[in-house]
Amino acid sequence: MSETSYRIDALQYANWSEKIFRQMRDGKVDAVHVTISYHENFRETIANIEQWNGHFERYPDLIFQGKTGDDVRLARETNRTAIFYGFQNPSPMEDDIRLIEILHTLGVRFMQLTYNNQSLLATGCYEKNDTGITRMGKEVIEEMNRVGLVVDMSHSAERSTLEAMELSSRPIVITHANPAFWEPALRNKSDSVLKALAQSKGMLGFSLYPHHLKGKGDCTLRSFCEMIAAAADMMGIDHIGLGSDLCQDQPDSVVEWMRVGRWTKKIDYGEGSAKHAGFPPMPAWFNDNRDFGNIEQGLIDVGFKPEDTAKIMGNNWLRFFDENFGTL
Amino acid sequence: MSETSYRIDALQYANWSEKIFRQMRDGKVDAVHVTISYHENFRETIANIEQWNGHFERYPDLIFQGKTGDDVRLARETNRTAIFYGFQNPSPMEDDIRLIEILHTLGVRFMQLTYNNQSLLATGCYEKNDTGITRMGKEVIEEMNRVGLVVDMSHSAERSTLEAMELSSRPIVITHANPAFWEPALRNKSDSVLKALAQSKGMLGFSLYPHHLKGKGDCTLRSFCEMIAAAADMMGIDHIGLGSDLCQDQPDSVVEWMRVGRWTKKIDYGEGSAKHAGFPPMPAWFNDNRDFGNIEQGLIDVGFKPEDTAKIMGNNWLRFFDENFGTL
Numbered sequence: 001m002s003e004t005s006y007r008i009d010a011l012q013y014a015n016w017s018e019k020i021f022r023q024m025r026d027g028k029v030d031a032v033h034v035t036i037s038y039h040e041n042f043r044e045t046i047a048n049i050e051q052w053n054g055h056f057e058r059y060p061d062l063i064f065q066g067k068t069g070d071d072v073r074l075a076r077e078t079n080r081t082a083i084f085y086g087f088q089n090p091s092p093m094e095d096d097i098r099l100i101e102i103l104h105t106l107g108v109r110f111m112q113l114t115y116n117n118q119s120l121l122a123t124g125c126y127e128k129n130d131t132g133i134t135r136m137g138k139e140v141i142e143e144m145n146r147v148g149l150v151v152d153m154s155h156s157a158e159r160s161t162l163e164a165m166e167l168s169s170r171p172i173v174i175t176h177a178n179p180a181f182w183e184p185a186l187r188n189k190s191d192s193v194l195k196a197l198a199q200s201k202g203m204l205g206f207s208l209y210p211h212h213l214k215g216k217g218d219c220t221l222r223s224f225c226e227m228i229a230a231a232a233d234m235m236g237i238d239h240i241g242l243g244s245d246l247c248q249d250q251p252d253s254v255v256e257w258m259r260v261g262r263w264t265k266k267i268d269y270g271e272g273s274a275k276h277a278g279f280p281p282m283p284a285w286f287n288d289n290r291d292f293g294n295i296e297q298g299l300i301d302v303g304f305k306p307e308d309t310a311k312i313m314g315n316n317w318l319r320f321f322d323e324n325f326g327t328l
Numbered sequence: 329m330s331e332t333s334y335r336i337d338a339l340q341y342a343n344w345s346e347k348i349f350r351q352m353r354d355g356k357v358d359a360v361h362v363t364i365s366y367h368e369n370f371r372e373t374i375a376n377i378e379q380w381n382g383h384f385e386r387y388p389d390l391i392f393q394g395k396t397g398d399d400v401r402l403a404r405e406t407n408r409t410a411i412f413y414g415f416q417n418p419s420p421m422e423d424d425i426r427l428i429e430i431l432h433t434l435g436v437r438f439m440q441l442t443y444n445n446q447s448l449l450a451t452g453c454y455e456k457n458d459t460g461i462t463r464m465g466k467e468v469i470e471e472m473n474r475v476g477l478v479v480d481m482s483h484s485a486e487r488s489t490l491e492a493m494e495l496s497s498r499p500i501v502i503t504h505a506n507p508a509f510w511e512p513a514l515r516n517k518s519d520s521v522l523k524a525l526a527q528s529k530g531m532l533g534f535s536l537y538p539h540h541l542k543g544k545g546d547c548t549l550r551s552f553c554e555m556i557a558a559a560a561d562m563m564g565i566d567h568i569g570l571g572s573d574l575c576q577d578q579p580d581s582v583v584e585w586m587r588v589g590r591w592t593k594k595i596d597y598g599e600g601s602a603k604h605a606g607f608p609p610m611p612a613w614f615n616d617n618r619d620f621g622n623i624e625q626g627l628i629d630v631g632f633k634p635e636d637t638a639k640i641m642g643n644n645w646l647r648f649f650d651e652n653f654g655t656l
Contacts, residue, residue: 042371042374046430049430050426050430053430054426098382105433105435106434
């Protein structure tokens with residue numbers, strides 16, 4: 001008898017609706033880490049949690065709030081999807097280190113130390129100068145370690161990312177990015193980051209966001225899965241999973257909020273451009289939560305064994321959840 | 329072998345310190361419902377919770393946050409005091425019904441619908457006209473019932489209190505007040521309120537606040553315990569406990585915040601007066617948490633059997649906690 005194979009997506013940010021929750025079920029997705037705040041402050045983040053509480057009240061047969069690894073198992077047993085909260089930016093904790101414990105108590109499990117720009121804590125990947133983890137950043141990492149809120153460096157600059165691994169007493173993650181050796185996007189990660197991440201028992205979630213893919217929306221499933229095989233050769237099989245960055249049904253105004261927040265009055269196009277300001281088209285083989293089966297098949301087709309395929313599809317993330325969401 | 333006898337105080341609001349936490353241990357107090365907000369709004373209440381998290385981090389051998397009845401048992405087993413959060417006013421939920429679930433997730437277990445004045449939800453005991461539970465009040469009671477946040481009507485007016493019992497699908501409480509038949513203070517409760525409370529399986533916590541006592545600070549232990557015996561005759565033995573209203577080591581500025589908040593620019597003396605604006609002296613037999621043994625002895629001395637004494641000292645509250653802090 002083989003071990004259960006879980007399906008976990010370590011990042012989505014959709015215009016949530018019953019349709020999408022049903023697609024999660026159709027795609028047999030046991031757990032999703034959802035972004036609940038980009039640039040929101042604490043009170044705005046509470047409003048976002050309130051909105052999720054409304055979803056949980058309204059669709060109890062489809063979704064519930066996940067707080068521990070066991071909730072992923074419960075999701076599987078009850079044919080639902082466990083929703084785990086995260087932030088792409090430390091803005092919800094404002095300048096108040098004690099909000100970390102408050103937010104963890106409310107179920108937040110991942111927080112990026114930066115989103116593209118310099119934050120109070122670290123440097124983002126779009127800054128010219130990367131000064132590493134700040135004084136407050138060190139304190140925040142220690143507090144996140146204590147309560148079990150996972151440090152996510154997906155949008156951080158290289159030095160900051162490496163320093164975060166060094167400083168953190170618990171493994172950190174890059175929930176959604178790909179290796180730069182495959183596609184040299186600014187958001188994709190260098191060999192040294194990937195190797196250090198694996199060595200420190202962290203996790204990388206492979207992204208399906210077109211700007212992170214070789215050939216963008218034209219990227220083939222085969223190329224994507226071969227990239228995963230190459231990453232597994234470099235990082236080992238235990239430190240990789242999926243983090244699709246699926247951003248479904250969002251109007252352009254939300255894409256603008258993601259990129260611009262309140263930090264500029266001008267338009268910033270992020271990984272897009274003035275010509276292609278909106279959300280880029282997804283690859284044909286991954287449009288929404290129903291398509292995780294395609295990736296699973298793609299992994300098998302490039303030669304992954306069933307056990308290793310299961311690790312990539314969710315079992316590695318589940319082990320990580322088990323070990324890192326609790327108080328020290 | 330007799331059943332364990334727990335000691336639970338259903339209301340205190342002190343200037344918290346290591347000294348007081350040690351006095352709780354000296355007094356063998358297993359659990360205390362502490363007021364964490366009087367007139368604070370949501371964000372200010374979060375700051376108060378942060379302060380408590382600081383206490384829990386600093387004094388883990390003395391106190392921890394209680395969320396369920398089992399935490400009272402854990403407190404006894406580990407020789408600590410479980411601290412349960414409550415509000416004397418609905419101000420922390422502002423005008424936002426979904427904050428109720430957020431606050432319950434953060435561990436809040438009691439909320440008064442009013443503090444002396446009219447609120448968005450009900451009428452306070454110092455208002456001239458009592459219009460009962462408001463439209464929003466009805467919605468809020470339903471939501472509090474759903475999540476397991478207990479309705480406390482200690483500072484509410486009579487009609488509002490009776491309507492709350494009627495509307496609430498779960499029992500409500502008066503955490504800190506005495507029968508008006510003993511001492512006709514405005515804050516003490518009529519026979520009809522007490523009888524309806526017992527009939528609806530609610531709980532009354534007897535107050536040691538001098539303005540609620542016959543003879544104020546000169547009240548004798550015997551008189552206090554005879555009052556409890558008379559209340560037990562009226563209400564039955566299962567719906568009474570203690571709610572000392574102990575307000576220890578607070579400067580007068582805090583007493584003023586309790587009474588005045590931000591609702592007036594003038595001074596309001598609450599149950600005091602211009603001549604006696606500060607906090608009145610406590611009775612000699614109850615100065616702080618170390619004195620619960622005096623009350624226990626006083627109850628035995630007026631003829632309560634050991635089992636009934638245990639019910640009053642905490643076992644009734646524990647049963648109530650077990651039944652009313654969970655989601656429906």
